[in-house]
Amino acid sequence: MSATGRERVPIESGYFSVPESDAEAPLLFGSRCKKCQETFFPRREVCASCLHRETTDVSIGPRGTLYTWTYLYVPLFNSQRADDGGYAVGQVDLPEGPRIQAVLRGGPDDFAIGMEMQLELETLRQDDEGRDVVVYRFRPRSEGGSE
Amino acid sequence: MSFDDVAVLGVGMTRFGVYPDLSPLDLAREAGFLALDDAALGFGDVAEAFVGYLFGGPMTGVRAMKEFGLTGLPVTHVENASATGLVCFRDAAWAVASGRSPIAMAIGFDKMTEAAGSTPRAGGGGRDAIDNVILPTAYFSLWAMRRMHERGTKPEHFARIAAKNWNNGALTPKSHRQPDHRITVEEVLAARTLAEPMTAMMTCPVDDGAACAILGSVELARKLNPGRPVVRVKAAVLQSETYTPGHTFLGPVVGPASMTRDTANQAYEQSGIDPRDVDVALCHDAFAVEELQYYELLGFCAEGDAEKLLVDGETEIGGRIPFNTDGGLIARGHPGGPTGLAQIHELTVQLRREAGRRQVEGARTGLAHLVGGGSVCTVCLLQRV
Ligand SMILES: [Zn+2]
Numbered sequence: 001m002s003a004t005g006r007e008r009v010p011i012e013s014g015y016f017s018v019p020e021s022d023a024e025a026p027l028l029f030g031s032r033c034k035k036c037q038e039t040f041f042p043r044r045e046v047c048a049s050c051l052h053r054e055t056t057d058v059s060i061g062p063r064g065t066l067y068t069w070t071y072l073y074v075p076l077f078n079s080q081r082a083d084d085g086g087y088a089v090g091q092v093d094l095p096e097g098p099r100i101q102a103v104l105r106g107g108p109d110d111f112a113i114g115m116e117m118q119l120e121l122e123t124l125r126q127d128d129e130g131r132d133v134v135v136y137r138f139r140p141r142s143e144g145g146s147e
Numbered sequence: 148m149s150f151d152d153v154a155v156l157g158v159g160m161t162r163f164g165v166y167p168d169l170s171p172l173d174l175a176r177e178a179g180f181l182a183l184d185d186a187a188l189g190f191g192d193v194a195e196a197f198v199g200y201l202f203g204g205p206m207t208g209v210r211a212m213k214e215f216g217l218t219g220l221p222v223t224h225v226e227n228a229s230a231t232g233l234v235c236f237r238d239a240a241w242a243v244a245s246g247r248s249p250i251a252m253a254i255g256f257d258k259m260t261e262a263a264g265s266t267p268r269a270g271g272g273g274r275d276a277i278d279n280v281i282l283p284t285a286y287f288s289l290w291a292m293r294r295m296h297e298r299g300t301k302p303e304h305f306a307r308i309a310a311k312n313w314n315n316g317a318l319t320p321k322s323h324r325q326p327d328h329r330i331t332v333e334e335v336l337a338a339r340t341l342a343e344p345m346t347a348m349m350t351c352p353v354d355d356g357a358a359c360a361i362l363g364s365v366e367l368a369r370k371l372n373p374g375r376p377v378v379r380v381k382a383a384v385l386q387s388e389t390y391t392p393g394h395t396f397l398g399p400v401v402g403p404a405s406m407t408r409d410t411a412n413q414a415y416e417q418s419g420i421d422p423r424d425v426d427v428a429l430c431h432d433a434f435a436v437e438e439l440q441y442y443e444l445l446g447f448c449a450e451g452d453a454e455k456l457l458v459d460g461e462t463e464i465g466g467r468i469p470f471n472t473d474g475g476l477i478a479r480g481h482p483g484g485p486t487g488l489a490q491i492h493e494l495t496v497q498l499r500r501e502a503g504r505r506q507v508e509g510a511r512t513g514l515a516h517l518v519g520g521g522s523v524c525t526v527c528l529l530q531r532v
Contacts (some may be wrong), residue, residue: 012277042397048390067393068296070288072342089285091395099393101289108343113296135277 004123007131011124015042016136017059018121025062026121026136030098031055039097062119064092064138067099071108092117092138105139116141150244150417153380154368155529157186158492160358163323163480165260169355171203175211175256178357178485182252186361187371190215193361194248196222197238199231199255200484202262211256221248228519229431230385231255232358232487233527237383239362249363253491255484256357262483277397283520284350286401287434288342294436295344302344304454305435306335309349311463312432312471316478318464318505321489323354323480349435351476358488360495365532378498381418381512382528386410402522407444411516414526415446422446425528426510427497428468429490431517432475438462442470445516445526464505472497472505487525490515498531 008018017027032039033047034054041060046053069090088104088111104111105120117138124133159181161174183190198208208224227234232255239251294300313330316322330348338346368377386409388394388402415421428445432438442453447468456462462470473479473493476486494513496502502510515527 015277038392040396044396048394068289068293070285070292070342070345072282072285072288073340074284074342089289091289093393097392099395101286101395101398113293 004132006126008121008123008134009127009131011133011135018134022121026119027059028061028094028100028119028136030058030060030096032058041094041098041100058096060094060096060098063141064094064100064117064119066111066113066115066117066138067091067093068113069104069111090117090138100138103135103137105137110140150240151379151381152365153240153243153362154365154532155360155378155380155491155495156188156250156363156368156371157182157184157361158359158488158495159183159185160321160485160489160492161356162321163354163356163482163485163489166258166355167260171200171207171256171258171357172211172214174258174355174357175254175359176214178256178359179215179252179254182254182359182361188250188361191218192250193218193220193252194250195239195242196220196252196254197225197235197242198222199225199227199235199253200257201226201228201231202257202259202483211254227385227523227525228521229433229481229483229486230517230519230523230525231484233383233490233515233517233525234385234487234523236360236362236487236491236527237385237525239360240380240383243362243364249367251362252359253362253488254357254359255486255488257483257485258355259353259482260355283401283433284342284345286398287436288345290404290440291344291434291436294440298451298454300439300454302336303332304439304457305344305349306332306346307457308432308435308438309335309477312435312438312475312477313348315464315472315505316474318503319473319479319493321492322474322478323352324474324478345434345436349477351433351481354480354482356480356482356485356489358485358492360488360491376499377532378495379530379532380527381420381530382414382526384410384414384417384527385523385525386413387523401518401520402524404440404444406522406524407441407516407518408446410524410526411445414514414528418528420512420528420530425468425512425514427472427494427507428470428514429473429475429493429516430470432471432477433481435477438470438475441516445514464507469507472502472507487515487517490517491527491529494529498529
């Protein structure tokens with residue numbers, strides 16, 4: 001349940017958690033190799049590095065460091081923010097290892113490489129059953145929002 | 148016969164551009180007959196074909212071959228995103244080298260103008276699936292922003308590469324973009340910003356086209372066109388991604404930058420060619436930042452020296468290692484399937500020294516490089532015998 005009072009569902013299952021309360025940060029669903037401990041996002045059955053065939057499910061995030069970013073001056077389809085005229089995307093390095101490509105919350109002047117980032121959920125639209133369809137994104141940690 | 152005995156018998160391509168009245172098969176027919184005529188061969192001589200395209204249903208390659216006649220030849224479909232055309236070329240070269248087919252055709256075609264509406268590339272990008280968030284424009288802008296952070300690279304550097312390639316396009320009859328005035332760094336920077344720091348003039352157009360190469364033995368090349376310089380295939384290498392920490396698995400990624408270095412090194416080792424021996428290079432410059440990075444990754448300068456190589460004018464025609472002499476993806480165009488074979492066309496013309504105003508003086512060895520989303524890298528080396 002979110003602040004809107006509507007039930008929240010992920011855009012696709014198996015990628016990230018949707019906490020009951022939106023005061024709680026979501027986590028990403030990854031895999032860790034049982035042999036070499038390399039961690040991956042999204043989940044995978046086989047280690048991409050050492051080729052070991054057993055991995056363990058792990059939840060990773062919600063904090064990371066901005067590796068690079070850009071701001072696109074094109075509207076984002078299906079976004080409630082299309083009227084912003086653009087959107088930011090970036091790659092965020094998680095302490096667990098994976099580098100995550102995602103949309104960032106903020107304008108063209110809000111980002112700097114190396115800054116601390118925080119995972120959050122964004123509502124894209126309502127589905128046929130009136131539920132909020134959500135996807136993850138990152139925002140600078142210095143900005144407000146759930147921890 | 149060995150790989151070293153494989154030659155480019157003929158090349159042909161349509162001018163890349165927007166062709167609302169021509170079908171992909173019309174374009175394929177034009178490029179194919181130009182290549183066959185250049186080789187002094189007929190379609191009946193072709194023993195095997197590798198057909199590349201990104202858009203079009205299953206078996207479109209066989210239908211394209213039927214445009215030339217029904218001869219029973221084996222046809223293999225090839226799809227490796229932007230790298231498709233060079234992968235067709237690689238497979239055709241190995242088909243000849245193995246002795247399986249004395250003459251092989253590599254042909255690519257696409258109508259990106261029709262496909263564009265159905266892909267994220269053209270619009271603002273969909274956000275209706277988890278894997279559909281980051282556009283290629285964004286992906287390469289992420290490279291550019293990181294490069295600027297690490298090396299102090301300026302947007303002017305990217306603009307300089309774009310201006311060079313636009314101006315090379317003006318010298319190339321088959322180029323989509325043929326500006327009627329000299330493009331300046333200022334003009335490139337003043338164009339609409341797509342994504343920080345990339346302007347619309349730093350990226351390739353959306354276009355249509357077809358290109359073709361015919362391969363056979365060096366001996367056959369001499370016999371078919373006596374007196375014409377023979378262009379030999381020295382390497383044709385394809386790699387997919389090798390896992391490196393920091394790999395991103397979701398979205399239209401083009402692999403770690405190291406994929407280009409690994410693939411080029413394999414091509415250099417296979418051929419015994421040193422980067423210092425290369426006289427002309429064509430690379431995947433769908434976005435200007437890529438060309439800058441590939442100066443280093445293809446071994447033409449040390450890591451961190453790409454900006455200096457560029458500013459010294461060494462990658463212009465007349466410089467030490469001219470890059471994208473036909474305008475590259477930025478000017479010549481990038482329809483998808485045929486792009487790599489347009490690079491083979493340009494290298495063949497350069498090595499035969501038939502390139503006119505854009506001729507690289509004394510060109511003997513040429514390199515073609517493409518990456519494809521998903522992700523793959525291919526590097527081919529050609530040499531005048
Ligand atoms: Zn492992």
